[in-house]
Amino acid sequence: MDKSPTKLDYYDDMWKLHSAATLVSHFKGDDGRNVLILDRTIFYPQGGGQPADTGFIHITTTDTDFNIKFVVHDVRSKDGIVLHYGVFEGLEGEFEDIIQKVGKEVSLFVDEHRRKLNSRLHSAGHLLDICLPKIGLGHLEPGKAYHFSDGPWVEYKGVIPQNEMQNKQKELELEANALISMGGKVSVDIFMYDEAAKLCGGILPDYVSKESTPRIVQIGDNPGCPCGGTHVLDISDITKIK
Numbered sequence: 001m002d003k004s005p006t007k008l009d010y011y012d013d014m015w016k017l018h019s020a021a022t023l024v025s026h027f028k029g030d031d032g033r034n035v036l037i038l039d040r041t042i043f044y045p046q047g048g049g050q051p052a053d054t055g056f057i058h059i060t061t062t063d064t065d066f067n068i069k070f071v072v073h074d075v076r077s078k079d080g081i082v083l084h085y086g087v088f089e090g091l092e093g094e095f096e097d098i099i100q101k102v103g104k105e106v107s108l109f110v111d112e113h114r115r116k117l118n119s120r121l122h123s124a125g126h127l128l129d130i131c132l133p134k135i136g137l138g139h140l141e142p143g144k145a146y147h148f149s150d151g152p153w154v155e156y157k158g159v160i161p162q163n164e165m166q167n168k169q170k171e172l173e174l175e176a177n178a179l180i181s182m183g184g185k186v187s188v189d190i191f192m193y194d195e196a197a198k199l200c201g202g203i204l205p206d207y208v209s210k211e212s213t214p215r216i217v218q219i220g221d222n223p224g225c226p227c228g229g230t231h232v233l234d235i236s237d238i239t240k241i242k
Contacts (some may be wrong), residue, residue, distance in 0.1 A: 005080030007040035011215060014119065014188060014230040016042055017110045023059065029085065036070060036084040042108050043084060044115070045077035049145040050122050050229045052076065053115055057084065058107040115230065116237075121147040123186060123219065123231045124238050125154045127176055130222045132156070135171040147229070176241040183236035184220030188227075191216055199224040 009019055021038040029035045036057060046052040052075040059068040074085040125145045132140055140156040160168055196214040197204045201223040208214050208226050217231055218224040232238055 003079075003081070004039070006038060006077075006082040008082070009040050009042045010044055010230055011188075011190070011228075013042075015233060017112050017115065018042075019108045021106050021108060023104050023106050029083075033074075033085045034070070034087060036086070036106075037081060038084070038106060038108075041075075041082050041084070042110055043072060043075045043082065044110075044118070044230055045075040045082050047077060048227065048229050049125070050118055050147045051149075053110045053118070055108070055110040055114075056089075057086075057109070060105040116232075117149055118147065119230045119232050120238050121149060121152045122227075122229045123235070124176075124241055125152065126217060126219055126225060126227070126231070127179060127235065127238065127241070128154050128172070129225065130219060131172055131175040131179065134175050135168060137168060137172075173241060179220070180235055180238050180240065183234050185234060186220075186231050187218045188231065189216060190214070196224070196226065200226065 004024075009016065019040070019042045021040045024037045024039055026034070026036050038057075042053075043055065044050065044053040053072070054074075055072050057070040057072060059070060061068055069089040070084070070086050071089050072084050072086040076083045076085070125147055129142050132138060137156075137158075137160065140158040140160075143155040143157050145154045146152055190213050191199065192213055193204070193208070193210050196208075196216050199216050199218060204214065204226060214226045215228060216224040217227040217229075219231075220235055
């Protein structure tokens with residue numbers, strides 16, 4: 001297996017849903033699923049609380065008579081290499097027979113509806129972080145997050161008195177939706193460590209190495225946050241939080 005890390009094209013352009021790449025290798029995984037590895041990808045691999053993109057990959061065949069369609073069901077990252085799991089559509093025969101026909105040029109197509117939903121859910125989680133200090137809950141420390149459509153949540157460490165819980169819930173909802181209705185640009189860039197720390201209120205989490213160049217997501221004029229996920233273009237794209 002090729003050991004070069006996959007270039008993550010969605011890192012630079014989260015709203016690009018079609019792209020071209022070169023096929024590096026193809027094999028059957030230990031679980032029997034077909035795997036494609038490319039030199040670069042716009043498919044988001046599951047991680048950071050965000051589910052994987054789905055979609056399909058068109059592969060030009062070596063005999064150029066027809067294109068092979070590979071339907072992407074799941075995407076994962078291992079040691080910097082992105083694994084695209086899926087099935088070859090409408091092709092008869094064994095995997096070994098099919099890959100004999102495979103060329104090097106591929107076209108990638110990400111499922112737009114799923115990407116947009118995942119991005120809205122991820123940005124909504126970040127928006128809650130911004131809202132908490134505004135409603136007097138700045139002492140809460142963000143923990144894990146789950147940006148999946150079957151019941152997204154963000155976990156916080158700290159205490160809210162039980163008799164305040166219901167009021168704070170209402171305040172949080174109002175604050176979040178007020179920010180959504182105002183709108184504001186969401187920007188994503190890669191910075192040197194010191195500059196990234198400045199953008200994030202002077203400090204970065206311990207898991208961010210001082211030698212690294214963190215990718216920072218900034219919602220409007222609010223302090224940024226290190227994040228590898230995909231996000232909306234504008235806060236208003238979240239639509240509504242309940």
